[in-house]
Amino acid sequence: MIRSFKSEWIRFHKTARVGNMVMIGFVVLISFMLFFGGDDMGPGGGGHGGPFGGAADLAADDGAVAALSTAANLIGVVAIALFALSVARDFEWGTIRNLLVGQPRRGILLSGKLLAVASYVVIGVVASGTVAALLAVVLAPGQDISTDAWTVAGSLGTVGTTAIATVLYGLVGAVLAMVTRSAAISITAGVAYLLLIENLLGLIWDGAGEWLPAGILSALAVGGTASVSFEKALVLAAGYAILGFGVMYLTFFRRDVTD
Amino acid sequence: MSTAIQIEGLTKEFGALRAVDGLTVEVKQGGVIGLLGPNGAGKSTTIGMLLGLIRPTSGTATVLGESIEHPSGYIEHVGALIETPAFYPKLSGDANMRTLATLGGQPASRIDEVLETVKLTSRRADRVSEYSLGMKQRLGIAAALLRDPDILILDEPMNGLDPAGIVETRNLLKDLSLHGKTILVSSHLLSEVQAIADQVVIIDKGRLLFEGDLAALLEEAAHEVVVVPEKMDELATLAEILERAGYTLTVDEGAIHVAGAVDAPAQLNRLAFDRGITLAELRVRDEDLEAVFLRLTNREMGL
Numbered sequence: 001m002i003r004s005f006k007s008e009w010i011r012f013h014k015t016a017r018v019g020n021m022v023m024i025g026f027v028v029l030i031s032f033m034l035f036f037g038g039d040d041m042g043p044g045g046g047g048h049g050g051p052f053g054g055a056a057d058l059a060a061d062d063g064a065v066a067a068l069s070t071a072a073n074l075i076g077v078v079a080i081a082l083f084a085l086s087v088a089r090d091f092e093w094g095t096i097r098n099l100l101v102g103q104p105r106r107g108i109l110l111s112g113k114l115l116a117v118a119s120y121v122v123i124g125v126v127a128s129g130t131v132a133a134l135l136a137v138v139l140a141p142g143q144d145i146s147t148d149a150w151t152v153a154g155s156l157g158t159v160g161t162t163a164i165a166t167v168l169y170g171l172v173g174a175v176l177a178m179v180t181r182s183a184a185i186s187i188t189a190g191v192a193y194l195l196l197i198e199n200l201l202g203l204i205w206d207g208a209g210e211w212l213p214a215g216i217l218s219a220l221a222v223g224g225t226a227s228v229s230f231e232k233a234l235v236l237a238a239g240y241a242i243l244g245f246g247v248m249y250l251t252f253f254r255r256d257v258t259d
Numbered sequence: 260m261s262t263a264i265q266i267e268g269l270t271k272e273f274g275a276l277r278a279v280d281g282l283t284v285e286v287k288q289g290g291v292i293g294l295l296g297p298n299g300a301g302k303s304t305t306i307g308m309l310l311g312l313i314r315p316t317s318g319t320a321t322v323l324g325e326s327i328e329h330p331s332g333y334i335e336h337v338g339a340l341i342e343t344p345a346f347y348p349k350l351s352g353d354a355n356m357r358t359l360a361t362l363g364g365q366p367a368s369r370i371d372e373v374l375e376t377v378k379l380t381s382r383r384a385d386r387v388s389e390y391s392l393g394m395k396q397r398l399g400i401a402a403a404l405l406r407d408p409d410i411l412i413l414d415e416p417m418n419g420l421d422p423a424g425i426v427e428t429r430n431l432l433k434d435l436s437l438h439g440k441t442i443l444v445s446s447h448l449l450s451e452v453q454a455i456a457d458q459v460v461i462i463d464k465g466r467l468l469f470e471g472d473l474a475a476l477l478e479e480a481a482h483e484v485v486v487v488p489e490k491m492d493e494l495a496t497l498a499e500i501l502e503r504a505g506y507t508l509t510v511d512e513g514a515i516h517v518a519g520a521v522d523a524p525a526q527l528n529r530l531a532f533d534r535g536i537t538l539a540e541l542r543v544r545d546e547d548l549e550a551v552f553l554r555l556t557n558r559e560m561g562l
Contacts, residue, residue, distance in 0.1 A: 003361055003362050003363070003364055004362060006361045007358045007359070007361040007362035008358075010354060010357050010358045010361060011347055011350065011354075011358045014349060014350070089347075093345050093346075093347065093348070094341075094342070094343065094345030095345045095346065095347060097310075097312060097339075097341045097342075097345060098341075098345060098346075098359055098402060099362060100310070100311065100312055101310055101312075101334060101337070101338075101339050101341075102359055102362035102363045103362055103363075104310075104311045104330040104331045104334045105331050256307070256312065256313040256314060257307070257312040257313065258273075258304075258307065258312070258313060
């Protein structure tokens with residue numbers, strides 16, 4: 001599996017670098033919106049945050065990386081794209097044939113690939129969290145944001161939960177890519193479901209945000225919400241992950257590689 | 260000589276399509292084996308099954324004595340180029356090779372060797388998207404050689420190569436076979452492999468049409484004597500004389516084609532001379548292997 005991991009690292013570093021830059025870009029954008037957002041728009045109130053958060057979020061113990069958790073859905077979209085590209089491109093380009101001749105144990109090959117992409121995604125989240133923290137330290141004093149409650153542990157905890165949630169977002173992309181063998185279809189379907197379809201489902205079912213993947217992963221990224229505790233989010237996310245792995249590995253094991 | 264590949268009753272169905280139909284073939288170790296058939300004959304599907312990419316519907320096969328149900332048991336001794344060479348287009352040739360060498364556990368020095376072998380060293384830093392088809396083909400062969408495999412399976416390796424590249428590839432394959440490698444080369448063109456193949460396997464519609472030495476295939480070739488009179492107005496007379504003498508013939512485009520008469524040119528000449536007909540042309544013509552191949556695959560020349 002280590003060989004498969006290292007091979008994917010070589011192959012995917014350019015794509016992952018672009019993905020990580022986009023993640024950081026989102027976090028920078030959200031940071032400025034949090035600190036300079038309109039006075040009356042923030043759901044957290046307090047004169048900051050615009051539509052993305054408020055002073056309460058910025059003043060919490062993980063306030064230094066509030067931009068990271070706020071941007072979790074957007075970062076998740078990048079993760080969906082990265083995982084989908086890693087899995088689907090090999091089928092689209094036919095390179096999966098080379099890989100399977102190199103490593104015929106499909107489970108090992110796929111596990112190595114997924115671990116490599118996951119490691120890139122985690123690096124992206126950590127780098128984004130670092131940028132968010134640096135910006136927060138610079139911007140907070142000028143915006144009268146209290147930093148008294150900020151702790152390293154709080155920030156690290158949020159970076160950790162965001163990283164887990166982001167990898168799980170990516171897993172959605174990987175599952176769809178394995179089933180469709182198309183990067184474009186899997187990215188479109190994944191993003192549409194997580195950002196649109198599940199929200200529409202929420203209009204007809206109150207429990208959608210508490211039980212369906214997008215709501216669960218959002219809650220996980222911020223360490224739990226009022227309606228979904230962190231523990232519940234973690235358990236449900238683990239359940240979805242197991243289901244996703246099952247579908248993905250079963251599909252990979254059973255289908256012929258004729259592309 | 261031990262067996263490199265043993266295929267018994269191998270069948271693959273894709274829905275209603277039977278791509279490979281009860282194929283039974285034995286490939287001995289060493290030498291170059293041509294796997295021939297027209298496009299859609301089932302060559303790539305057969306190769307896919309040998310490499311563990313495609314599951315057979317029924318039948319069995321072994322590679323180096325290991326069942327194809329467990330390709331990990333033999334794949335480290337096999338190098339393969341499958342259909343169109345596939346690489347990551349935005350990575351350099353070198354980076355592509357590193358991904359494969361890393362996956363297969365080969366040292367970086369091996370990349371240098373195989374790129375030198377296929378004469379791509381000077382372009383190794385270029386993106387694969389900038390490669391010509393012939394260069395991609397050579398990179399594919401390099402990838403197949405990374406493991407220094409005992410069995411090399413090459414699916415249409417001459418595709419896209421210029422004449423010089425074809426000659427180089429043939430020489431490379433000959434050289435590898437002289438070093439004890441078993442090389443299975445698939446092609447839809449007999450001429451591509453007839454210069455190097457020791458054995459040929461011809462399939463069409465997934466079924467075996469011929470398996471054996473190239474020399475045996477040559478024996479399948481039809482022979483004829485082409486007779487052309489000096490005066491074309493004597494063509495019909497001469498044809499009548501030869502027919503009366505018991506020969507089977509056809510008249511086509513100003514020539515008489517006498518079937519299976521390779522030992523009788525002198526007799527044909529004598530018969531014409533006795534009637535005062537002078538021959539402008541008298542020659543033995545063997546059916547070329549391409550024609551044999553097409554006849555075996557029930558295809559007509561030009562289709």
